[in-house]
Amino acid sequence: MNDPSKYTTGEVDALLHQGIDKADIGYIVIDKDTRVLVWNKWMEHASGRLQGDALNRPLAEIFPEIRDSRLEDAISNALERGMAGLLSAKLHRAPPLTLRRGDGGIARLTNPVIILRPLSGIETDRHGCLIQIIDETNSATREKTLRAQAITLRAQEEQLRTLFEAINDTVLLLDENGHIVALNDTACLRLSGTKPDILGRSFFDLLPTPNALTYRRYFNAVIDSRTPQRFEDTLGDGTYLVSMYPVPNGQGRIQRIAVLASDITERKLFEKRIFHLAHHDALTGLPNRAYLLDRIEHAINVAGRTRRRVGLVFLDLDHFKAVNDTMGHDSGDALLKTVANKLTSVVRASDTVARMGGDEFVILLEPAGQDQDIARMMERIIAALDLRWGTGADTVRVTTSIGVSVFPDNGNDARLLMKAADTAMYAAKSEGRNRFQFFSEEMTIRTLKRLHLERELREAVPNDEFIVHYQPKICFESNLICGAEALVRWRHPERGLLAPSEFIPLAEDTGIIVEIGEWVLERVCKQIAEWLKVGRAPLSIAVNVSPRQLFSNNFVDFVTKCLERYQVPLKFLQIEITENAIMSDLAKATLILLKLRHLGISIAIDDFGTGYSSLSYLSRLPIDVIKIDRSFVAGLADRNENLEIINAIVSLGRSLKMIVVAEGIETIKDVNVLTEACCHLGQGYLFAKPMAVADLEKWLDAKGYLGDCWGCKKRIDGDLLDDQGLKKLCR
Ligand code: C2E
Ligand code: MG
Ligand code: MG
Numbered sequence: 001m002n003d004p005s006k007y008t009t010g011e012v013d014a015l016l017h018q019g020i021d022k023a024d025i026g027y028i029v030i031d032k033d034t035r036v037l038v039w040n041k042w043m044e045h046a047s048g049r050l051q052g053d054a055l056n057r058p059l060a061e062i063f064p065e066i067r068d069s070r071l072e073d074a075i076s077n078a079l080e081r082g083m084a085g086l087l088s089a090k091l092h093r094a095p096p097l098t099l100r101r102g103d104g105g106i107a108r109l110t111n112p113v114i115i116l117r118p119l120s121g122i123e124t125d126r127h128g129c130l131i132q133i134i135d136e137t138n139s140a141t142r143e144k145t146l147r148a149q150a151i152t153l154r155a156q157e158e159q160l161r162t163l164f165e166a167i168n169d170t171v172l173l174l175d176e177n178g179h180i181v182a183l184n185d186t187a188c189l190r191l192s193g194t195k196p197d198i199l200g201r202s203f204f205d206l207l208p209t210p211n212a213l214t215y216r217r218y219f220n221a222v223i224d225s226r227t228p229q230r231f232e233d234t235l236g237d238g239t240y241l242v243s244m245y246p247v248p249n250g251q252g253r254i255q256r257i258a259v260l261a262s263d264i265t266e267r268k269l270f271e272k273r274i275f276h277l278a279h280h281d282a283l284t285g286l287p288n289r290a291y292l293l294d295r296i297e298h299a300i301n302v303a304g305r306t307r308r309r310v311g312l313v314f315l316d317l318d319h320f321k322a323v324n325d326t327m328g329h330d331s332g333d334a335l336l337k338t339v340a341n342k343l344t345s346v347v348r349a350s351d352t353v354a355r356m357g358g359d360e361f362v363i364l365l366e367p368a369g370q371d372q373d374i375a376r377m378m379e380r381i382i383a384a385l386d387l388r389w390g391t392g393a394d395t396v397r398v399t400t401s402i403g404v405s406v407f408p409d410n411g412n413d414a415r416l417l418m419k420a421a422d423t424a425m426y427a428a429k430s431e432g433r434n435r436f437q438f439f440s441e442e443m444t445i446r447t448l449k450r451l452h453l454e455r456e457l458r459e460a461v462p463n464d465e466f467i468v469h470y471q472p473k474i475c476f477e478s479n480l481i482c483g484a485e486a487l488v489r490w491r492h493p494e495r496g497l498l499a500p501s502e503f504i505p506l507a508e509d510t511g512i513i514v515e516i517g518e519w520v521l522e523r524v525c526k527q528i529a530e531w532l533k534v535g536r537a538p539l540s541i542a543v544n545v546s547p548r549q550l551f552s553n554n555f556v557d558f559v560t561k562c563l564e565r566y567q568v569p570l571k572f573l574q575i576e577i578t579e580n581a582i583m584s585d586l587a588k589a590t591l592i593l594l595k596l597r598h599l600g601i602s603i604a605i606d607d608f609g610t611g612y613s614s615l616s617y618l619s620r621l622p623i624d625v626i627k628i629d630r631s632f633v634a635g636l637a638d639r640n641e642n643l644e645i646i647n648a649i650v651s652l653g654r655s656l657k658m659i660v661v662a663e664g665i666e667t668i669k670d671v672n673v674l675t676e677a678c679c680h681l682g683q684g685y686l687f688a689k690p691m692a693v694a695d696l697e698k699w700l701d702a703k704g705y706l707g708d709c710w711g712c713k714k715r716i717d718g719d720l721l722d723d724q725g726l727k728k729l730c731r
Contacts, residue, residue, distance in 0.1 A: 026133035029119065032079050034059040037128060046109060046135065048101035065098055071114065078118040078129040085116035097133070109135045170240070170261040173247070178203050178219060181256060190235075190261070203259070211235055215242070215259075222246050222257055233261070239268045281355040283333055284340035292354035292362055296414040299366045300407050310407040311368030313378070314421040315343070317385075318399045318433040320359035325586050327390055335389055335398065342384045346377070362421070368406055371438065378402055378436035386434070399434035401425055410439045423447055454510055456492070457503055461515050465491050468523050469690035470541070472699070473661060473683045476675045481703060483540040485576070485683060486524045487690045488516065508546050517549035521562050525573070527693060529566035539700070542574040542604055542625075547581035551588060556595045570600040576627065577603065579611035590621060597622035604661070609649060619656055626653040628679070630664030637669030643677070650677050 007015070020027045021041040029038035039054040047054075049062065059075070060066045066075075074085035097109040115132040164171060164182075170190045173182040180203050183195065191198055191206045204212040204219075211233060218229040228245045240261040247256035279291035287295065296312065303310045317339065324332035336359065343353045343361060352364040363381075368374055385400040403425025405411065410420040420439040427446075428437035460466060470484040490498040507513040524541050531539065549555060563573065575596060582589040582605065593603055604625035605618075609632055628649050632642040646662070653660035662674045665684030674682060688699055 026131075026135075028059070028131040028133070029128055030059055030075070030079075030131065031126070031128045034075060034079070036062070038130075043133070046133070047099040047107050048103060048105065049099070062100055063097060064100055074114075074116050075129060075131075078116045079127065082118040082120070082127070084118060085114075087114040087116075088112075109133065111135065169263070170259070172203060172259040174203050174219070174257045174259060176223065176255060176257070178216070178257075208235070218242070218244050219257060223254055226254060232264075238263055238265045240264065281357075284337055284355050286340050286344075286361075287352060287354040289354065289356050292352065292356075292364065293414050295352050295354075295364055295366075296417065299364060300413065300417075303367060303407055304412075306367075308367040309369070309409075310417075311363075311365030311374050312405045312407070312417045312421045313363040313365065313374075313381075313436075314403040314405075314418075314425040315361040315363070315381070315385075315400050316402075316425055316429065317359035318401055318429075319396065320398070321584060323389055323396055323398065325583075326396070327394060331390065335387075338387070339385060339400075343381065346380050346384050362418075371406075374404060374406070374438075375436070378404065382434065382436060401428040401433045402436035403428055403439065404436060405439040420444075450506060453503065453506055454512070457490075457507060457510070457512050460490060460492075461512075461519050463493075465493070466516065466519060466523075467491055467497075467692065468520055468527070469692055470696045471683055471690040472688050472696070473542075473681050474687050475681050476671070476679065481539075481700065482681065483542060483574070484696065485542045485690070486520060486544070488520050488544075489690075504546070508548055511548055513546040514549045514552050517544075517546055518558060520544075521559065525562045525566040525568045528568045528572045532568075536697075537700075540572050540574060542576050544576045544606065545581075547578075547584055550577060550581060550592055551585065556592060556599070559596070559601065560599060571602075574602045574604055574625070576606040578606045579608050582621070583611055583617075586617060593622050609645060618652070623656075623658060625659045625661055627661045627663055627683075633662050633664045633670055633674070633684070634666075636673050637667055643673065646674070646677050646679070650679050654678065 020038065023040060023042060026043045026046060027038055027040040028036060028043060031037055035056050035058055036054045039049075039051045043054070044050050047062070054062060060072075063071070066072050071087055074087055077083040078085055097112045097114070099107040099109070101107050113134040115134075117130040117132070119128045119130055121127050164184050167184060168186055170187040171184045172180055172187050175181050180198055180201055183191075183198060188195055188198060193206070198206065204216050207215060214231065214233060218231055221229050222244045223246070226246050226248075228243060230241070230243050233240045233242050241264045242262075243260045245258040245260070246254045247258050249255040279288055279294075280286060281288045296310070299310045302308075317335075320332065320335070323335055336355070339359075339361065340353065340355065343363065347353055347363055347365075350366050352366065354362045354364070356362055365374065365377070381402065382400060385398070387398045389396050389398045403421045403423065405417045405420035405424060407417055411417045420443075423443045424437045424439040427443055428435050431437065467489050468486045469489055470486055472481050473483045473485065474480070475482045488500055488504075490503055492498050504513065507516055521543055524543050528539075528541060545555075559573075559575075562568075563570065577589070577593075582593075596603060602624040603622060604627055605621075605623050606627045607629040608626045610629045626649060628646060632645050632649075636642060636646070650660045659680045660678075661681040661683060662670075662679050663683050665671060665674065665682045665686045667686060670684070671682060671686065688696075691699060
């Protein structure tokens with residue numbers, strides 16, 4: 001009976017074959033004719049020839065170079081003489097063993113060791129040979145490579161460790177529960193502990209609570225999303241840019257989280273400084289326009305959600321330019337700083353005061369109360385900014401004009417609110433300054449009308465819609481008509497003849513006045529030339545010049561060219577400039593007037609007495625004529641209140657060797673008062689209204705008292721205009 005616990009020969013055979021297949025060397029068994037009987041898996045692998053393809057093949061077919069080789073000798077020794085053998089490439093300088101692969105290709109064992117063991121048949125002479133092949137190359141190089149790899153890895157690890165420690169940034173490696181697995185010295189410093197203390201502890205336990213919550217949130221996000229996360233963190237005075245990276249293990253599981261925190265405190269401070277510079281005004285330190293716009297948008301967003309009101313206040317100093325011009329820019333700068341301080345102290349902490357440039361300030365009221373609350377605050381600002389600036393005789397009163405717009409009433413974005421407040425501010429200015437004005441719909445309508453008028457005005461010069469009227473001037477001393485003032489009118493296609501008051505201010509604001517003024521000058525020169533051509537007695541014409549025109553780049557050039565083109569002698573042209581125009585930029589005006597005087601053109605100062613400045617500058621200016629403003633002449637005969645002023649102006653003019661002209665003479669009584677005051681010339685409806693050329697010519701022909709008396713600077717010694725002569729000159 002077979003013992004069931006014992007393996008059968010077949011079972012042992014199977015195990016043996018498995019063992020041979022699993023061996024890490026090649027096993028070949030051949031019969032006495034060198035045909036292959038056993039071919040293990042190692043051989044299959046090394047040669048690429050499967051067992052089925054090797055069995056029963058003569059060995060020389062598989063190892064082509066076996067013929068006549070030491071191996072063939074060794075095999076025949078084993079088979080025929082029962083001799084074991086060992087062949088090694090190293091010992092016998094055998095060539096590499098070449099195997100013919102199953103697919104026809106060649107496999108090569110470069111450094112084989114071959115051991116041959118003769119096998120004897122059991123009770124037969126069917127002997128054979130066992131050939132064991134060990135590929136030394138493979139095992140040796142593998143070992144060598146592994147050793148080299150280990151060295152490289154160690155070197156790399158060393159480099160990384162040095163880098164890890166050398167980095168100024170905080171670097172930590174956390175496990176999936178947030179415990180610290182590794183950290184560098186910077187991290188130790190930041191967490192205020194030593195490595196042995198810190199390693200293994202929960203990172204989040206080492207941070208202050210609010211920071212720990214942030215870190216924990218991003219830590220979870222890294223694990224959930226498996227993507228890196230970045231955030232900024234502040235700790236003490238420092239700001240850090242923190243990056244968290246997932247570190248997967250070989251199988252793609254996230255086992256570690258790398259935490260990198262760079263100290264960006266300095267960069268943040270620098271950015272803050274740059275931000276401040278870019279968003280604040282250098283002189284006053286207040287937020288600038290760009291920053292304000294941001295603040296307004298933000299305030300509107302918040303107010304929209306909370307249903308509150310936001311106020312926008314536009315402030316513009318009245319006559320700031322006068323301070324700058326008369327007291328110098330340093331004084332102007334100091335005034336702006338004072339204004340900035342005063343504004344900041346009047347408003348609430350939640351409000352923003354900004355400087356838009358020049359003397360323009362804006363306050364963002366956030367939130368704004370009801371209109372009456374805003375009004376009360378504006379009154380406080382008006383009072384706080386009613387200043388006496390300068391010392392002694394140079395003191396100037398500085399006031400402020402304010403426009404207010406409110407969200408949501410006047411607009412729902414920054415642009416609309418700014419526009420509304422600006423419009424309201426201009427309304428406050430034209431109402432007489434030193435006041436505040438809420439924006440209203442009528443202002444919009446007025447603005448739209450203005451825009452329409454502006455468009456028409458731009459077309460008026462090209463469309464030849466202007467005309468010049470002339471108003472004569474009478475010499476009280478000689479009874480002569482000794483000149484005329486050119487006054488422009490607009491023949492509006494729909495509204496008829498428009499007086500300058502209807503369009504000159506707009507033309508001045510928009511700059512169109514330069515074009516109109518040039519047209520008038522040219523028209524007047526042309527007219528004088530025509531009169532001269534037809535042999536009319538010469539008449540000196542005074543042309544009004546606006547500040548914009550006077551200060552335009554080529555004014556003096558333009559006048560010169562005009563006179564040349566029409567061959568007009570200089571004495572026939574006079575320039576009238578208002579006192580306010582001169583005072584708006586005294587230095588520049590003086591320069592231009594000197595150039596005109598140098599050319600030989602006479603200059604009149606118009607609307608004299610309405611300016612806000614002292615008279616001391618007058619003696620320094622090249623002025624030939626003073627024109628007393630109409631407001632002092634009006635009703636002169638009935639009321640004596642302006643007589644003092646008239647007397648003062650006339651004696652000032654006379655003492656400075658200037659001709660004094662009175663405007664707006666409407667009655668003979670006015671003439672009497674003015675001649676008594678020794679005024680030289682008069683102009684007014686009493687003599688003639690401004691007239692078109694044809695009417696003027698007729699008028700001149702009828703009166704016949706025409707003459708050049710510009711040189712007439714004699715004192716009038718009680719020689720009043722005789723009644724007859726005067727009556728003849730009146731209308
Ligand atoms: P202005 O230069 O002071 O001119 C005198 C103004 O007083 C003229 O008004 C004239 O018609 C008016 N006037 C003269 N006599 C009397 C009078 O007895 N009674 C009354 N009530 N008014 C009298 P106008 O023509 O309406 O011109 C107004 C202003 O427009 C001028 O004041 C001048 O400043 C400006 N203007 C007129 N033409 C031009 C021009 O071509 N260029 C510039 N830049 N401004 C001009
Ligand atoms: Mg004038
Ligand atoms: Mg005038």
